[in-house]
Amino acid sequence: MNLTFRQLKVFEVVARRLNFTSAAKELHLSQPAVSMQIKQLEEQANTPLIEKLGKKLYLTEVGNEMYNYARSTMQQLLDLEETISQMKSLHKGHLKLAVASTANHFVIRMLARFARVYPKISISLDVTNRSTLLELLEKNECDLVVMGRPPEGHNLTARPFLENPLVVVAHPKHYLVREKQVSLKELAREEFVIREQGSGTRSAVERFFNEHNLKFKTKMDMSNNRAIKHAAEEGLGLAIVSLHTLEIELRAKTLNIINVEGFPIYRHWYVVQREGKRLSPIAKVFKDYIMQEADGLIKDFNLPIGE
Ligand code: PGA
Numbered sequence: 001m002n003l004t005f006r007q008l009k010v011f012e013v014v015a016r017r018l019n020f021t022s023a024a025k026e027l028h029l030s031q032p033a034v035s036m037q038i039k040q041l042e043e044q045a046n047t048p049l050i051e052k053l054g055k056k057l058y059l060t061e062v063g064n065e066m067y068n069y070a071r072s073t074m075q076q077l078l079d080l081e082e083t084i085s086q087m088k089s090l091h092k093g094h095l096k097l098a099v100a101s102t103a104n105h106f107v108i109r110m111l112a113r114f115a116r117v118y119p120k121i122s123i124s125l126d127v128t129n130r131s132t133l134l135e136l137l138e139k140n141e142c143d144l145v146v147m148g149r150p151p152e153g154h155n156l157t158a159r160p161f162l163e164n165p166l167v168v169v170a171h172p173k174h175y176l177v178r179e180k181q182v183s184l185k186e187l188a189r190e191e192f193v194i195r196e197q198g199s200g201t202r203s204a205v206e207r208f209f210n211e212h213n214l215k216f217k218t219k220m221d222m223s224n225n226r227a228i229k230h231a232a233e234e235g236l237g238l239a240i241v242s243l244h245t246l247e248i249e250l251r252a253k254t255l256n257i258i259n260v261e262g263f264p265i266y267r268h269w270y271v272v273q274r275e276g277k278r279l280s281p282i283a284k285v286f287k288d289y290i291m292q293e294a295d296g297l298i299k300d301f302n303l304p305i306g307e
Contacts, residue, residue, distance in 0.1 A: 001044050001045060002044060003041055003044045003045075005073075006037065007037050007038075007040060007041045007044070008041075008069075008070045008073060008074075009027075009070075009074065010023070010027060010029070010034055010037040010038065010041075011037070011038060011041055011049065011066060011067070011070050012067065012070035012071060012073075012074055013026050013027055014034060014038060014050065014057075015049075015050070015059055015063065015066070015067040015070065016067075016071075018056070018057040018058070018059075019057065020034055020035060020057075038050060041066075045062065045066070047060070047062050048060050048062070048063070049062060049063035049066055050063055051063075087280065087281050087282070088281050090118050090120075090121065090281060090282055090285060091120045092120055092121065093120075093121045093122075093280055093281065093282035094121065094122045094123070094124070094280075094282070095121060095122070095123045095124070095143060095144075095280075095282050095283055095286055096124050096141070096142045096143045096144075096283075097111075097123065097124070097125050097126070097142060097143065097144055097145070097146070097286075098125070098126035098127075098128065098133055098136050098137075098141075098142040098144075098145045098146075099125065099126070099127055099133075099145065099146040099147070100127075100128075100129065100130055100133060100145075100146060100147040100148065100200060101127055101128060101129055101199070101223075101224065101225055102164075102199075102200070102201055102225055102241070102242045102244070102245055103146045103147065103242075103244070103269060104127045104225075104245075105244060105245050105247065106244050106294070106297060106298060106301070107125075107146050108125075109297060110289070110290065110293065110294065110297055111123060111125070113293070113297070114286060114289055118282065118285070121282050126142065129195075129196065129198045129199045129200070129223065130147055130148060130198060130199060130200035130203075131198035132198070133145050133147050133272075134150065134151070134154060137150075137154070137156060137272065137273075137274055138154070140274060140277070143273065143277070143279060143280065143283035143286075144271055144272070144273050144279075144283055144286065144287055145271070145272040145273070146269060146270070146271055146272070146290070147200060147269070147270060147272055148164065148200035148201075148204070148267050148268070148269070148270065149267070149268060149270055150270065150272050155274065155275040155276075156272050156273065156274060156275060157272070157273055157274075157275050157277075158270040158271070158272045159270060159271050159272075159291065160268040160269065160270050161268075161269055161270070161271055161290055161291045161294050161295075162268065162269040162294045162295060162298065163266055163267075163268055163269075164242050164243075164244060164266070164267040164268055164269050165242070165243045165264030165265070165266055165267075166201060166204060166205065166240055166241065166242055166243070166263070166264055166265040166266075166267060167240070167241065167242075167243050167246070167257045167258075167263060167264050168182075168187065168238055168239070168240050168257065168258045168260050168263055169229070169232055169238070169239050169240075169241060169246065169249070169255040169256060169257055169258065170232060170238050170239075170255065170256060170258055171232060171233050171234070171235050171254070171255060171256070172253060172254070172255070172256050173235075174235070174238070174256070174258070176190070176238075176258045177256045177258060179258070179259070180259065181259050181260070181261060182258055182259060182260045182261065183260075183261050184212055184214060184260065184261050184262055185214070187216075187238075187258075187260050187261075188209070188214045188215065188216060188217075189217075190217070190237070190238045191217045191218070191219040191237040191238070192216050192217060192218055192219060192237050192238050192239065192240065193218075193219055193220050193221075193222060193228050193231040193232055193236050193237040193238070193239050194216070194218050194220075194221050194222075194228070194239070194240065195221065195222065195223070195225070195228065196221050196222065196223040197221075199223075200267070201240070201241065201242060202221075204265055204267055205240050205265070208262070208265050212262070219236055219237035220236065220237065225241055225242075225245045228241060229241065229245070229246070229249055229255060232255055233249070233254050233255060238258070239255075240265075242267075243257075243264065243303050243304075244298060244301070244303070246303065247301045247302075247303065250303065250304070251302075257304065269294070271287055271290050271291065273287075
């Protein structure tokens with residue numbers, strides 16, 4: 001059967017009213033046009049849907065069945081219209097985000113503020129490292145990603161929105177904390193607790209040491225910034241992490257920034273999406289929100305930027 005939506009709509013009105021004249025009025029069509037649609041529908045179904053006994057119209061058994069389907073199809077269409085209008089007015093919607101583990105702390109703070117402005121939307125958040133983020137983008141499994149600069153050649157659109165300074169930290173009693181400035185050579189003599197392969201922070205640190213013809217000694221690698229900071233607090237080694245992960249430790253003075261020649265290593269945070277991706281209304285709004293609000297939010301952390 002090859003029935004059209006228009007035929008179904010006309011049938012729903014005729015079946016509800018059981019009167020061609022008033023159905024035609026409701027549909028703003030002529031009566032012959034309505035009769036024609038019904039006739040074509042009956043031809044498609046290859047069976048009568050409406051019968052006339054005396055002066056009254058009745059639905060046949062098949063007509064009755066068709067009426068049930070027509071009604072629920074119309075209702076679904078109305079529901080769809082309602083959903084679209086709610087999504088457009090941001091009263092409904094689902095935001096699928098993925099962020100680099102390092103961006104987790106400030107993005108969650110940002111999401112909390114965003115969710116207060118748009119309380120009806122739901123959010124799912126993947127927190128993972130850079131290489132997994134690229135896979136998620138590749139599989140089109142998220143709307144937006146917050147990460148360091150993505151590599152070329154992956155068909156991605158990326159907009160920078162914030163500086164991301166990487167700093168060296170140690171527990172407060174580490175002897176280098178007292179030094180006014182530490183040279184890179186001195187730094188390279190230390191042991192580090194560092195992020196896993198695949199992390200953007202890790203590759204930035206490797207690049208930095210390579211550029212200065214130095215090697216860094218890894219005591220341990222860990223896939224989690226919190227664990228790295230904890231390890232540094234326990235004196236397992238020095239850590240190089242994004243300043244944006246240090247709000248709590250710097251305030252509580254459980255970690256100190258060491259003033260090292262050439263540091264901070266300045267990276268940038270980007271909001272990234274697949275090229276040509278059609279963002280939902282809520283994803284568009286969130287993207288603008290990040291671009292506009294991130295800077296102010298980080299200032300609220302009171303971090304010693306660039307020191
Ligand atoms: P990561 O993130 O070190 O947590 O992978 C930073 C980045 O994307 O560069």
